[in-house]
Amino acid sequence: MKAAEAEKAAAEQAAAEQAAAEQAAAEAQAQEMAAPAPEPELRTYTVVKGDNLTKIGKKFGVSWKSIAELNGISNPDLIHPGQVFKIPNA
Structure with a gap:
């Protein structure tokens, strides 16, 4: 037992x-x-002659509006070479 x-x-x-x-x-x-998932780091991009927000957005797969909003750009037609923009993650 x-x-x-x-x-x-x-x-x-x-x-x-x-x-x-x-x-x-x-x-x-x-x-x-x-x-919470760690916040991904934002990419940056330095504007070169001939750039516009649409071209930059296409390069990174994001809209030009999201770049403008993230960087506080009130006039998207007025960007200059040498400016450094934060690029949102797609």
């Missing part, structure tokens, strides 16, 4: 350990999912 009791106790212990491991894995996954 003692052998059967020992086997039962061992099985219960193994089940408890398995449940604890599953709970720990679930908690770790929940923490990972709850953590």
Whole structure:
């Protein structure tokens, strides 16, 4: 009878350990999912002669409006070589 009791106790212990491991894995996954994704760094672009916001936007796959908004450009037709713009992530 003692052998059967020992086997039962061992099985219960193994089940408890398995449940604890599953709970720990679930908690770790929940923490990972709850953590905000790191903010991607913005790219930058230095304007060269002949550039316009439309051309720059096409180069990076974003709209010229999003570049203008991000950089506080009130007149999109007035940009100059040497200006450095932040480029939004697509």
